[in-house]
Amino acid sequence: MSKLKTVSFLAVGLLLSAAATLAQAAPNAALNAKFGVCFSCHGVDGHAILPTYPNLAGQNKDYLVQTLREFRDGTRPNAIMGAMAKPLSNSDIDQIAMYFADIKPGSK
Numbered sequence: 001m002s003k004l005k006t007v008s009f010l011a012v013g014l015l016l017s018a019a020a021t022l023a024q025a026a027p028n029a030a031l032n033a034k035f036g037v038c039f040s041c042h043g044v045d046g047h048a049i050l051p052t053y054p055n056l057a058g059q060n061k062d063y064l065v066q067t068l069r070e071f072r073d074g075t076r077p078n079a080i081m082g083a084m085a086k087p088l089s090n091s092d093i094d095q096i097a098m099y100f101a102d103i104k105p106g107s108k
């Protein structure tokens, strides 16, 4: 392979991997700002970082909405999640529920 070909090959490879990185980062940038704290326990991919935390990937969206409202409103009392859900609006809850529900379970 000529030097020029090798260089352009590398350049295309770099562009592709940069595009792939952007594609992964972009949808999460806004979510990270808002829900980064959730990801610190439940994982950005919905797979919990510790075995004592629940995995949320692929969980039913309606269940996630319901249980987050219960944590927030105190009808499902839990010290950690009560505090976590407290500042969430109904639309925040819909957004994060949709996010976790859309992840394929086991796709770690």
Ligand code: HEC
Pocket: 035, 037, 038, 039, 040, 041, 042, 052, 053, 054, 056, 064, 067, 068, 078, 080, 081, 084, 085, 096
């Ligand atoms: C410090 C770790 C931690 C953080 C941060 C955290 N969670 Fe949790 N989460 C837990 C634990 C532990 C449970 C299990 C609570 C229980 O026993 O009911 C839980 C439960 C849940 C459940 C219910 C799962 C089920 O199967 O019933 C949902 C939904 C949830 N968390 C979403 C969130 C969201 C959204 C955020 C961010 C706003 C968040 N969590 C932040 C640790 C955490």
